[in-house]
Amino acid sequence: DAGVTQSPTHLIKTRGQQVTLRCSPISGHKSVSWYQQVLGQGPQFIFQYYEKEERGRGNFPDRFSARQFPNYSSELNVNALLLGDSALYLCASSLLPGQPNSPLHFGNGTRLTVT
Amino acid sequence: SQQGEEDPQALSIQEGENATMNCSYKTSINNLQWYRQNSGRGLVHLILIRSNEREKHSGRLRVTLDTSKKSSSLLITASRAADTASYFCAAGDRGSNYKLTFGKGTLLTVNP
Structure with a gap:
């Protein structure tokens, strides 16, 4: 079975622009989470979605938004890009949300560079 | 706030040696997870x-958890x-089942 897939793998944008990142979870997984990893740091939680509803949100501005589709794939949108948004954006899937003792399955990420 | 904090930040060893990494966290947890990232x-x-x-x-991995020391x-x-x-x-916070809080990581280099 395919793992979590993310597209694109790399992206270069200019300050002020908008970007959309895409994620397809592992088949059968209904929950998708998004994490931001700035160079030299650990991943930081942005969102979790389950059954098309937002179940959790991290400490990120409203410029960040996401949605989940009926096939459980997800998009992360970032508006009005800032230089500080340059990071590796990771998508992770799990079978169900709120399972306190389940690991996450991560994709290889989208490397976003804002110039 | 930063939950997990790994120690050391970087570790360089020779093949065949053992590597030990430590992690501290701040709040009550459901679980503590370890992840690996290449490049x-x-x-x-x-x-x-x-x-x-x-x-x-698990195989060559051994994890310990001391909840009294949060480590x-x-x-x-x-x-x-x-x-x-x-x-x-990564700490699975007890108060929020939907997210993990990661530390900054330990860079392990194993020299052949």
């Missing part, structure tokens, strides 16, 4: 230890060059 790519889950467990093994350690025995990667601990 800034995706994270791979290594092992999960529940809050009511004290030690867990965990990851031991990789008989290391190989292929173990070279960044290792992150």
Whole structure:
């Protein structure tokens, strides 16, 4: 079975622009989470979605938004890009949300560079 | 706020030696997980230890958890060059089942 897939793998944008990142979870997984990893740091939680509803949100501005589709794939949108948004954006899937003792399955990420 | 904090930030050893990484966290947890990341790519889950467990093994990996000290350690025995990667601990917060809080990671270099 395919793992979590993310597209694109790399992206270069200019300050002020908008970007959309895409994620397809592992088949059968209904929950998708998004994490931001700035160079030299650990991943930081942005969102979790389950059954098309937002179940959790991290400490990120409203410029960040996401949605989940009926096939459980997800998009992360970032508006009005800032230089500080340059990071590796990771998508992770799990079978169900709120399972306190389940690991996450991560994709290889989208490397976003804002110039 | 930063939950997991790994120690050391970087570790360089020879093949065949053991590598130990430590992690501290701040709040009550359901579990403590360890992930590996190669060259800034995706994270791979290594092992999960529940809050009511004290030690867990998986292959060459051994994880301990001390909830009274809010700390965990990851031991990789008989290391190989292929173990070279960044290792992150991640706390599954008791109050929010939907997210993990990661530390900054330990960069492990295993020299052949």
